Amino acid sequence: MLRNAVRSLWAEPRAPHPPRRVWRDxxxxxxxxxxxxxxxxxxxxxxxRPVATLLGVVFAVALLWRRTHPFAVVAGTFGSLIVLDLAILLTVREPVGLTTMIFVVLLPYALWxxxxxxxxxxxxxxxxxxxxLGLTVDRTGLVDSVLGSMFLLFPATLGAAVRYRASARVRELDQVRLREREQLARELHDTVAHHVSAIAIRAQAGRVVAVADPGAAVDALVVIEAEASRTLTEMRIMVAGLRADEAAALGPQPGVADLEQLARSTGPRPRVELELSGDLDDLGxxxxxxxxxxxQESITNAVRHARDATRIDVRVAADADxxxxxxxDDGEAGSAGPVGYGLVGMTERATLLGGSFEAGxxxxxGWTVEAVLPKSGAAG
Structure with a gap:
């Protein structure tokens, strides 16, 4: 895990959302x-004395940029200290600096x-x-050198740990958002595509009969209005499901009991025949x-893509498990099988529930779709 953390830090261009200067600085x-x-x-x-005082003031002021430009501050501060230590080794061989400058330990934390x-x-x-170089100039003993090194490097370790935790949190939130968006996209596709197909069919029928039978055209407009209202309602429910309020989660999800209404909503052609058998009351x-x-997705595909289809048979049969x-559908052979997000979504649903899905x-x-799902929804 440590190797992965270091690798991610090295590859990462910059910590996400670096903060601006804050009042504490x-x-x-x-x-x-x-x-x-x-x-x-x-x-x-x-x-x-003048050099030490000037460096102490400049390094302190540079702390204002340690969050937004950590490398520049570290390079400027520690680069100056390297030059100073080299000059000391070549001349006075005495420590030059202020006790106040101990605040430079904040910079390794900011860097990491x-x-x-x-x-x-x-x-x-x-x-x-x-x-x-500092240990060489100070000529400290082994114990003091080890303790001093730990004191300087510990903030870097702490900074790396905080960064890794923050980055992991950001990645986790991104994954949650991505899963929610994928789920919403599938739900929108499954629901809205069906209703829009029904609206299009009704609109075409109304246009055909508008001249000969204005009353039928009005009936078609009534159906279109109802389908559009249902579409908007379901879209609002699904979008509200992404919000963090409990009321949004109370919207009922359609199920087997709604298949009869789904069959009626497609219109007279192609006709949808529904057959339910077995105990369907205890489904998860x-x-x-x-x-x-x-x-819904299968019927939508058949309505939109099955050429010359007059009938769509939907059968739901349950046994003990x-x-x-x-x-x-009875359309032309192989005419209702678009390879797209619809089939991918259906396959994902069945797989996630521990079932199987086939279409061909x-x-x-015509085209046949068959899904087999465990009644409890638990993957085997």
């Missing part, structure tokens, strides 16, 4: 700048929390070089909804 800088100035004036002895992958790598090298809710949706849905040309003519 201003307060911190407001405290550190005067402290650095006071220590630079009063601390004694202090080698290279908000920097990009390559910035983290380069910035960490600068931190380690600075650490090595997901299976009940899946039978309806698969039947499973329910079988069969939809057949009928033995004589």
């Amino acid at each position: 201003w307060v911190l800088v407001g405290l550190l700048v005067p402290t650095a100035i006071v220590e630079g004036v009063l601390h004694d002895p202090l080698v290279w 929390r908000w920097g990009s992958g390559r910035e983290i790598g380069i910035g960490t090298v600068l931190v380690l070089v600075t650490l090595a 809710p997901s299976v009940d909804a899946a039978v309806y949706r698969i039947a 499973c329910v079988r849905l069969t939809v057949r 040309p009928g033995p004589d003519k």
Whole structure:
């Protein structure tokens, strides 16, 4: 897991949604700048007093950009410290710096929390070089060196842990949103496509009979209005299901009991014949909804694509363990089998419920769809 975390950090261009400067940074800088100035004036002895004081103030002010530009702040700060340590080794060989500058331990955290992958790598090298030169200049013992190294590097570890947790949370939320959108897309396709097909059929029929029988055209408009209202209602229910309120989840899902109404809503041609057999009262809710949706999609495909079809047979049969849905039309051979999101969605529904789905040309003519689902909806 650690290797995957490091790999993801290296490949990640930048932590998601890096924050802007916050009020805490201003307060911190407001405290550190005067402290650095006071220590630079009063601390004694202090080698290279003007240089140490200036660096303390500049590094403190740079904290304002540690969230938005972590690598630039780390490179500037630790790069300056490297140059300073090299100059010390070549000259006075005495530590130069303010105790106030201990705040630089915040920078490795910022680098690993908000920097990009390559910035983290380069910035960490600068931190380690600075650490090595600092230990050489200070000439500390082994124990102090180990403790000092841990003190400087622990914030980097903490920053990496916080970043990984935040990134994992973002990815998890993205996956949830993606699944919700896919589900909504399937529901919209299954429901709206059926109603729109019925509206189109009724509109075509009304146009044909408008001149000869205006009353029939008016009846067609009434049916179109009803179908459009149902479509809008179901769309509102499905979209509301994505909201975080409990009332939206109370909308009933259509099931086997609604197949009769579905059969009547397609109109006189092609005629839909429905046959129900077996005990269909104890179906799991997901299976009940899946039978309806698969039947709806199959009927919609037959109405839209089955050429010269006059009849669509829908049969739902249940036995002790499973329910079988069969939809057949009498159109031209192989004329109702579009390969698209509809068939993919039906296959996914059946598979997720532990069942099976098949679709293909009928033995004589038309198209046959058959789905077998466990009554409980539990995958085997």
